[in-house]
Amino acid sequence: MLRDGRCWGLITTVVPRTASIHGALFPGLSTPTAAQQGDTGVLTINAEGPAETQLPMLRIFKLFETRLAIPARIAYRITNSNAAAASIVADQSSSAASTVQFVVSERALSTAERTSFTSSAAGDSVHYPMYLSQYGFYYNVPGNRNSPLNLTACLAARILKGDITDWTHPDLLDKNPSFVKAVADSYRINVFVEDATSGATLAVFNWLAKACPSVPLSYGTMRTDLVMAGLTVTTRLQSTAFALGYTQAFAGRTASIAEFALETATAGVYVQTGAQNVTNLRTILATSLPTTLTGDYGSVSTISLAASRVAPIVTVAYLITKTDWSQSTAAEGQRGEAVKSLCAFIHSSSIAGTSSANGLIADYGLISIGNTMMTAAKTAISTAFVGRTSAVPYTTTEGSDLNVLSSTRTAFDVAAYADIMSQITAIKKTVDVGAARVLRGAGSSAVTLFMWRCFSEMRARSTSPVHLVYRATGSGGGQTEIVAKANGYTALLDFGASDTPLSDALYTDLTANAKIPIVHIPIMLLPMSFFVNIPESALPTRQLRASPCTLAKIMQGDITSWAHPDIAADNSAALPDQPIVAFYRQLSSGTTATITEYLTRACPSWRLGSGGLLTTWPSTFKPTANSINMSSSVATTPWSIGYMDAANGLDLNLLEIAVKNRDGNFVTSQTGDVPSAALALFKSDAWPKSPTQSFTSVSVLNQPGNNTFPIVAMPFMFVRTDLTSRGDAGPLLQAFLQFMLSNTAQNTFLTVLGFAPLPAEVRQYATDRALPLLQVDTRAKAWTFEIDKTLANGAGSTDYVISSFAGGYENANSQAFADFYKVYNLAQNKKSAASVNTTNTTTLSITGLADVPANLRDKLDRMDKQIAILQAIAITGIVFGIVGLSLAAFAICRAFVHAAVLGNQAGGLNSIVHANSMTAGSSVRRKMSVGQLSEGSFH
Known part of the structure; x- marks a missing residue:
């Protein structure tokens, strides 16, 4: 609970016993005051x-x-090391x-503070070492998470002091030659620090003073x-890009924030807290820390220990x-015995751990001081x-x-x-793993098939x-x-997609006005044409x-x-x-933007302008809503x-x-070279030069x-670039983009869908330069890819894995059908393009098509033969139908002739028609007509 601006923690176990019983069993318990002991006779230790470290201590x-x-x-008051010592x-x-009765502090008493003990009835101070804490420096710099950045004490001091304010400072880059640059105007270092009295601040400033005395610094x-x-x-x-801060190592690792590798006592050697050699640490500690427990500990330091x-x-x-508890009251003396037994308890196996198992303190990132x-x-x-x-001592x-x-009392x-x-933990994992990660995007209709296939x-x-x-x-x-200006620049999407780069106006609005960096990630090549x-x-x-x-003349109405x-x-x-x-x-359409931009570049006489939405089309032209509507309209309109x-x-x-x-050569999307345009x-x-710069002028037209x-x-x-607000969608989007740029997606899916893959150089650019700039919430689960059968057993069966x-079943079959359908259509198109005066009964030799996969050729040949058979059956049916209609017409004519003859003989045609029930609408006539047609036609 909070009191006077401080956090108080209280753990209490109360077993009702009377003071008289305590006095009988433990004489020292008969004299505590009511304020100390309470009405139920509780031994209270302040x-x-x-x-x-309040959680592990409590x-x-x-x-x-x-x-x-x-x-x-034990009434444990939460404060800080300085306040506790004081x-x-x-x-x-x-x-x-x-x-x-005792305090927990991560700093020893100074010589002057110890004097207060030696000059009083307390005797001397006791410094009982319980465990080791670690502190580190952490950062959030887009593109620099996978490989830790190096940091020396002097660089850290200069950053905190303000001598270095930019991530691209030459001295920082000298220690980090592989630093990935992101946005040119966003390298300023944002610094976060803890309070002046926190354990992290005390430890960090002790390190800076010892490891870099040449840069004097105070809080x-x-x-x-x-x-x-x-x-x-x-x-x-977690939520601030280009930031740096220091904190307890366990807190930093738990939050999955990138950690600096700090220079050790050995110059040029850098290590992260989680990767240090704990055995070496305990060994050097045994020679650096006094074992007397009493005496002056003011000069004892475990900062920058000289060990590998x-x-x-x-x-x-x-x-x-x-x-000295001997001169205390009886109640105070009994408390002293409890404190003494507490010290031994802290070093028990259940708390400190053993050589083969971790103890309680390891759950909180703390390190045992070792058996020695x-x-x-x-x-x-x-x-x-x-x-x-x-x-009475405790045993x-x-x-x-x-x-x-007792270790068995609980x-x-x-x-x-x-x-x-x-x-x-199990429930959290079940909920976490079972919850679907959702990606939200919007944009180009032309890339829909590829996006959904991937x-x-x-x-x-x-x-x-x-x-x-x-x-x-x-x-x-x-x-x-994705710009979301109407929503105050707060995007409801994880990504946007477009056939063309972000317009200059929107790019400037987002990056210059809203100060939000954005990357352009190419995903495919999309040949467009006129049909x-x-x-x-x-x-x-x-x-x-x-x-x-x-x-151009056709599309602006000059040629009609x-x-x-x-x-x-x-x-x-x-x-x-x-x-x-x-x-x-x-x-508004990326296809329109591409086509009109091409006509602008290729024909000086084009006058309608360019852009995704033109209002200058001739009034005689017909509008369509999207790509599918456009193709179907052309297909149904001669x-x-x-x-x-x-x-x-x-x-x-x-x-x-x-x-x-x-x-000057005439080419189609099928006969021309599509990737060469992008490579050039x-x-x-x-x-x-950077994926975050404007791509407005980028065109492969x-x-x-x-x-x-x-x-x-x-x-x-x-x-x-900042996806921290997108939660779990951030890492999923990273994985999705990585998959779309993979060999499988580019060289297989795109080809079958009729698109073209990106050149290898462009894909590498997107993978190495663009994707690392995406900053996700470090608490979100990251995805990994299983692409090698030599990986450890079960690697592809763990959570958050994309396994090759x-x-x-549904995906394999539906995709196989889609592949077959696309390849067959391609074959038919090539047949139409290559044939002169062809007819519907001409079959196509699939074997001669080099770009048809071998596993589909037999299927295509069989389908083509089946189509030829069906065509023959259809033609036969048409012939029989024509013959049947001819016989039916002959039968009807003959019936009228007979009727005319009989009419002359028996009072005229009307009486014969009436007599034979051939009045229009008569059910008898319908029956007779059907009978005559069916029998006369086929017998």
Whole structure:
């Protein structure tokens, strides 16, 4: 609870016993005052200690109280090491009765403070070493998490002092040559520190003073813009990029924050707290720490111990008390015996651990002082303490006696604690592992197939549930939603996707105005083209060519007929004089932006401008909503033209126009080289030096090359570098992007879907430069990939693993069908493009297609043969149908002739018709007609 601005912790075990019973069994217990003992006769011990280690100490005290046979409680006041030391010094200097029996402090008493003991009835001070604490420096710098940064004491002092304020300072880079740079204007170091009296601050400043005396520094002379974060340093570091701070090592590791490797006492050797050599630490400690327990400990230091691979900021936690309890009151003397037994209890195996098992203190990141030091301390405590003659000592001999500190004596709350904690841990893991990690994105409709194919495959390989919500709102939607200006720049998405880079206006708005860095991550190459629907009878070659300016004239309404001379000149032949039906995308579209930008670059006479949303289309043009609507509109409208991603058009067997490239050659997305355009751009100065810079001018359109396809988009995913607010979605997005850039996704999925993979150089750029800049919440679970069968057994069966050996039945079959369908469509398209005057009954030799996977060729051949058989059956059915209709017509004619003859003989046609019930609508007539048609046609 909080009182007077301080946190108080109280653990109490109360067993009702009368004071008279205590007096009979333990004479020393008959005289405590009511304030000390309470109405129930409880042995109360007052103590103080630092907040950093309150949890392990409170738990130790609870166990100790439970193992005593008499009712006892340790009232432990939470403060800091300085205040605790001062409190016991003041207590022993007073002539009044003691109010504090012991304190816990991570600093020894100074020589002057010890004098208060030696000049009083307390005798001398006792420094009983309990355990070791470690402190470290931690950081949050995008791109620099995987390999720890190095830090010397002098660099740390200069940062805290304000001499070094930038992560790219030459002296810092000299110690860290592999430092990954992120955003050019965001390298300023944000510094978080604990309070002046915290254990971390005391330890850190002791280290700086000893390891770097050349840079004098005090708490009051630090840089003025740092943040006094108290015990919230870890949470501040988790959510603040380009930040640095110091804290207790266990707290930093638990928060999964990147830790500096600090220079040890050996110059040039750096180590993290979790990687230090604990054996060497305990060995050097045995020679550095006195074992007398009494005397002056003011000059004793465990900072920067001269041992191999020992972390430099290590402190000893002492239980500080007095030696002489003989002159105390009877009640105080009995408390002295309890404190003495507490010291031995702290070094028991259940608390300190053994060589083969960890004890309680290890649960909180604390380190045992080792067997050598513990043995020496236990031996010294028996002589250092001077007890009161009437006080009853406590022993550890097993039994039920009241003076036994029994290891088998317990209570329900103590016994149940371990089980409750294990159940809570299991429940948390179940909830954590069972909860689906959700990714949210929006943007380009053209990349939807690839995105879902990748995520579907990754989900099937995942050992933990994942889910994707991707809204194909168009590239414009992907851009505006990731910027989220209308929402105060707070994005509701994890990523946006667009066929074109973020517009200059939106990029500037987000990075300059809102101060939010964002990265462009290329994911694929998207060839786009113009497709037409011209009847085969008018264009039997199924080949159509067009120069950029011919296309420009068509798309701005200057050419309105397929018989126009410019079209004839490009094809050396004239088409019929049919009006051109042109379609366009009416909503903001990356496809529109790419096509119009291409026409702007390739044809000087293009005048409609460029952008994802044009309002200058001719009024006779017809609007479409998205890529699918565009392709289906062209497919169902003869003499039409539209622009779309090539895979969409090829899926519907539309006729793709061969476009003249920059070198003057006519190519389609199938015959031209798509990746070469991106590679040429990547190697040029036009490619930004950093993934966080503006990509507005990046374009792979109309690139040079003999066979280069000129209309290529390079879709990007837009991701904010700071993903800490996205929780578990941050690491999942990192894994998703890594999977999309993998060999499997790029070289298999994209090809089958009709897209083109990124050049290897571009993929490496995205993997090595862009992905490391993404900063996620360090508390979120990170994903790993199992790609090698030589990994440890079961590596792919643990949580948060994407295994290349896993999968699902539905995914495997649906993807196999999709693969087959795509490849077959590709084969049919090649057949149409290569055939002249072909007919529907002509079969295609699949064996001759080099790009069809071997495992699909037999299936394709069989399907093609089946189609030929079905075509023959269909033709036969049509022939029989025609014959049947002819016979039916003949039968009807003959019936009318007979009726006419009979009518002349028996009163006319009307009577015969009536007599035979051939009136329209008669059920008898329907029956007779069917009978005549069926029998007359097939018999």
